[in-house]
Amino acid sequence: MAITVAQLAQQLGGQVVGEADSLIDGVATLAHALPGQLSFLANAKYQHQLAETRAGAVLVRESEAASCPVTAIIVNDPYLSYAKAVAYLYPEHRESGAIHPRATVDESASIDPSAWVGANVVVEAGARIGRGVQISPGCVIGRNVEIGVDTRLYANVSLYAEVKIGERCLLHSGAVIGSDGFGFANENGHWLKIQQIGRVIVGDDVEIGANCAIDSGAIGDTIIEEGVKLDNLIQIAHNVRIGAHTAIAGHSAVAGSSVIGKHCAIGGAVGIVGHLEICDNVTITAMSLVSKSISEPGVYSSGLPVEENREWNKRVARLGQLGKLNNRLRQLEKLKR
Amino acid sequence: MAITVAQLAQQLGGQVVGEADSLIDGVATLAHALPGQLSFLANAKYQHQLAETRAGAVLVRESEAASCPVTAIIVNDPYLSYAKAVAYLYPEHRESGAIHPRATVDESASIDPSAWVGANVVVEAGARIGRGVQISPGCVIGRNVEIGVDTRLYANVSLYAEVKIGERCLLHSGAVIGSDGFGFANENGHWLKIQQIGRVIVGDDVEIGANCAIDSGAIGDTIIEEGVKLDNLIQIAHNVRIGAHTAIAGHSAVAGSSVIGKHCAIGGAVGIVGHLEICDNVTITAMSLVSKSISEPGVYSSGLPVEENREWNKRVARLGQLGKLNNRLRQLEKLKR
Amino acid sequence: MAITVAQLAQQLGGQVVGEADSLIDGVATLAHALPGQLSFLANAKYQHQLAETRAGAVLVRESEAASCPVTAIIVNDPYLSYAKAVAYLYPEHRESGAIHPRATVDESASIDPSAWVGANVVVEAGARIGRGVQISPGCVIGRNVEIGVDTRLYANVSLYAEVKIGERCLLHSGAVIGSDGFGFANENGHWLKIQQIGRVIVGDDVEIGANCAIDSGAIGDTIIEEGVKLDNLIQIAHNVRIGAHTAIAGHSAVAGSSVIGKHCAIGGAVGIVGHLEICDNVTITAMSLVSKSISEPGVYSSGLPVEENREWNKRVARLGQLGKLNNRLRQLEKLKR
Known part of the structure; x- marks a missing residue:
């Protein structure tokens, strides 16, 4: 994709200072960008790189425009504008609708003709795959699973029976959704399994990272609300509810039945024990342990830095x-x- | 499945107080149960919900029977009785014996006719698959692997060569059993791999969670004894031994050659360093670090709660x-x- | 494989004290070795087992030779010599070059005739698979991926588009390389995805453990230099660089854009936050949190032992x-x- 600086600025609602007609066909960091590439200055930490940049154009706040040695596009939020520009310049690779001859689809499953089902995908009985869905090779879609419009599964994702996935979700390779919750009763020192009869319900616009594991509810469902973003290798136990637009960094774990509010930011490798409630707008820093409910928005920590x-x-x-x-x-x- | 309250009580060894003839066909929590559904009161925390419940019947201890507004089934351990009831009311979905035409089975492998081998499963040379085993799509069963009677593998499990899995085990999606232990000798600053020639031996009635990784022994075997329950995303390093009926919560890691006793309860995200011994009946709370052997039963902690x-x-x-x-x-x- | 003690000693540059003509066909620990098996004494902790060993030969340092009751092979570094001996005595199982009829290979992919591509492997457009590469069943090789000479992928590995893997690497089952970095801009409380346009570049002689997740760079690449060894379940975020010959134990996580030096040793379940620099030759002990850059070689800790x-x-x-x-x-x- 190539686009003029003027066109790009128009799409982003920005204002050009400099060469409006030059072409942009890619992005790079301030330090590495060449003419023809777009860059951005969002973090003050990189301000010293602005003076030296050779970028074709730079997304900056108004206050930085004067210090920009090349064409500037003035925007309110350079990082947000960068997100939009890169999505435009690097359109996602999507396969056109087809069921690969080596996919194995149960005759009772329903697959929208615009969906792509790759090689070695298995779609079990009663599953419903929506419009524009992309299912990469090696995924296994259990009985009665529903996958909403334009959702994409990368290779080797496993969805257990009855899981519901919303629209425009992104599930990365190795993610497992709907595995049994960890529930056992003790009978004379032996563990007797509690059949987990709930489901996992994933809302719209959710991203689930590589090798995450999200368990089914014991009774009732595990719920990931719309707009939630989960990084890699995260464990979500049975009957957890993650509130809308909450983001959780890699290697965190949420134990059973805990309820996390909306718009929270959970750092990496955080542990949240079971049966807690965390209110909206809570930030937890990396490697903290949450062992009590949190009822006030704010930043919470218990990580100890190395010495x-x-x-x-x-x-x-x-x-x-x-x-x-x-x-x-x-x-x-x-x-x- | 539907069953009368009287029949259910008989199966559980319980005593009915109320309508013995009404039908039960499902379970739900005290707060959500409708007539026709069974509930239970195991945790005093939910006692206030008993007065309001609309359940068809409730499993309670004798002391709670009088406060139960609907039919009560008096049992010694309501949670244990619930486990049995739910297993009866929600029989597990099992496929009947067959090898899917898209499974790839080496001619030297032996598969019991009652076993189910799903699409895209690969069974390598010399593997032996027992009676009633269920192998979901995408699993890879390495050379000479043995899988015992009635064990079930969910989708996309990987078993390396020579792994032995006991009877009635449950292996969740993405679990990897038998990967190389992490062993290297240093030669002038470069790491030289130590070939890991041991196996992983998993006893009967073991459950292994989604995306767990259990390494082969370096010399000698990694051993998971009978009745062990592992939650998701757990790392078990080479030559570890986990004692019978020990349960480990999600995201924990046990380093090489450590020996954990029987009937232990290890919390989530616990780290256990290598070459330790932990005796029987030890409880470790969430996010603790065990860096010395433990020789006394009891509860141990080093997690710091957030502030x-x-x-x-x-x-x-x-x-x-x-x-x-x-x-x-x-x-x-x-x-x- | 069987070999005389004399031949083995010659290969290892060692000196025999005892029976040079006896045959060795396997290895075992000092405690378990039988005649015909090789053992070694590397760790003083096991010195008391030397007196009782029945091994056919033992690799020892010169100072221990006198205490060895059986044939000794004197070497400078018994553990290193053991690594070489076990590699010789237990040659790795490798399949001969072939593309399994149930592999699905895009016609634009190039696969060296000596490479093995197992059942249910998918190789997408433009991928290049080098000489002697072994790709086990269920792996998915994305568009334009390159895999260098003699690299081996165990079952169910997922490589996203554009990933480059060096020579003689070992990727364990469930590893995911090239998943999207965790990058979002916030627009009125909703997360807007930043397309991740970088790649993952893995150097030669790298080992990546089971169920690891290594993300693509946001702009620019995530880089794992030559000789790096990653244990299981490790998270490497976007634009991280891991220096040559660094080893990281299981369950550790490195957040975005951090740069780790060469010859570092990172313990298990360590968390390293984003945008840090860690110099060469740093050791971090288990369950530590690194939240500032480290500029001096040494040993660093913040793990708290249980009480x-x-x-x-x-x-x-x-x-x-x-x-x-x-x-x-x-x-x-x-x-x-």
Whole structure:
């Protein structure tokens, strides 16, 4: 795709300062962009790169336009405008509607003619695949699964029976949706499985990262609301509900029946224990453990940053001696009185 | 499936208080159950829902029977009885014995005629698949693998050569069993691979969650004993042994050669370093790090619960100042003498 | 494979003390080895097992040769020599070059005749598969992927379009390479996807564990340099660079754009936040959180070891009271003056 700076600015609602007629056919970082490529300045950290850039055009805020040595496109939010520009310049590769001869589709499944079903895909009885859906090779679509319009599954995704996926979702390779929740009753020291009879319901515009695992509800459903974004290798246990437009970074885990609000931002490798409620607009920083409900919006943490190992070991030891230290202090206080 | 309350009570060894003849055909929570559905009260937390329930019958302890507004079935352990009832009311979907024409089975493999082998399954040379086994689409069964009676593999499970799986096991999608242990010798700064020549041996009645990874032993085997339950995304390194009836929650990792006892309960996202021994009946709470052997049954923890971020940063800083604080205290103590 | 002790010693550059003519056909631990099997003593922890061993020969350092009750092969580094011996005695199983009739290969893909492409493998347009490559069943090789000489993919690996894999790499089952980086711009509370247009470039001699997920770069590439070893279930985010010969243990996660040096050793379940630089020769111990750049080689930690739960809860409470404790100390110090 190629487009003039003027056309691009018009699409983005921006204002050109410089050569409106030059052509843009790709994007790159400020440091690497060549003439013909678009770049952007969103993070002040990269401001020093602006002066040196050779980009064909740069998306900037109004305040930065004067410092831009090449053509500038002034926009309110350069990162957001970049998102729109890159989507335009790099249209997603989509296969045209067809069922690959090596796909195995149950005769009771219904597949929209505009959907693409790749090689070695298995679609089981009663599944319904919507308009424009793209199912890459190796995916397994269980009984009665529903997949909404324009959703895309990358290779080797597994959907268990009865899972519902919304429209315009993106499921990355290795994601597993609808596996059994982890529920057992104990009978004389042996674990007796609790059949998990709920489903997983995924709303519209959800992205689910590579090798995520989302379990079915025990009774009732596990629910991922619209606009949720899950990074890779995330575990969502049975009967969890993730509120709309919440984003969760890689390697996090949410235990059973916890309810996370809307517009939350959960950092990487966060653990959230079961049966909690987290309200809307909560941010949790990386590697924190949430073991109580959170009812106030805000930023929460419990990650400990690394120290040089010897120093760290001292800190751990001192933490263990706090009881004694407190006693010593109390002793001195008594003497004082 | 439908069954009278009386029949259900008889199967569970319970006693009916109320309408013994009404029909039950499903289960639901106390809050959502309708007439015709069974519910249960196991957790005191939900006791307030009992008064309002519209369930057809409720599994309760004797002490709760009087507060039950609908038909009660008195049992010793309502959760355990629920497990049995739901298994009866929702019989698992099983395919009848057949090898799908799109399965690829080596001629030297032996597959019991009652086993089901789905589309796109690959069974390599010398594998032995037992009676009633269910292998969902996309699974790959390596050379000489053995799978015991009535075990079920969900879609896209990968079993490396020589893995042995017991009877009545459940392996969820994306699970990988028998990948190489992580072993390297260092030769002038380069890592030289140690061929991993051991196997993975999985006992009877084991459940392995979605996207788990269990490595082969380096020399000798990695062993998962009978009745072990592994949640999703768990890493079990080479030569680990997990004792019978131990349950491990999602996202935990056990490093090489560690031995975990029987009847342990390991919380989510726990890390257990290598070459340790953990005795029987140990509970580890979520996000703890086990870096020494544990020889006494009990509950162990090292997870830190989140605080509001500003407060948390202060705590981290204060932890770093404990050395100074101790010195100041010592100074005062000296003056005292 | 069988070989005399003398031949083995010659291959390893070692010196035989004892029976040079006896045959060795396998390896085992000191405790379990039988005559005919090779063992080794690398870790002083196992020294007491040397006296009792029945091994056919033992790889030892010169200082241990006298204590060896059976034939010894004296070498400089017994573990390294073991690595070489086991590779010789247990040659890897490799399939001979062929494309399985149930593989689906795009006509524009190029596959070296010596490569093996297993059943249900899909090779998309423009992919190039090098000499001796082994691709196990169920792998999906995206458009324009390149795979270098003698690399092996185990079952059910997914490579997204444009990924480049070097020579002699090992990719374990369930690994996903090239999934979209986690990048979104926020537009009025909704997340707008940033198309990820970079690739993943994997160098030579890299091992990638089961169910790892390595994301494509946003702009520019994610790079795994030569000789890197990744254990299972590791998350590598977009635009990360992992330096040559760095090893990362299972369940670790590296967030976007971080650069890790060469010859680092990252423990299990470590979290490294985004946009950091870690210099060469850094060791991070298990379950640590790296939230700042590291510019000095050394060992770094922030993992907290478990304590008995009641004691742990006290420590957590005391950590929260450090502010008060400091105030009390200050009070006493004031009185002192």
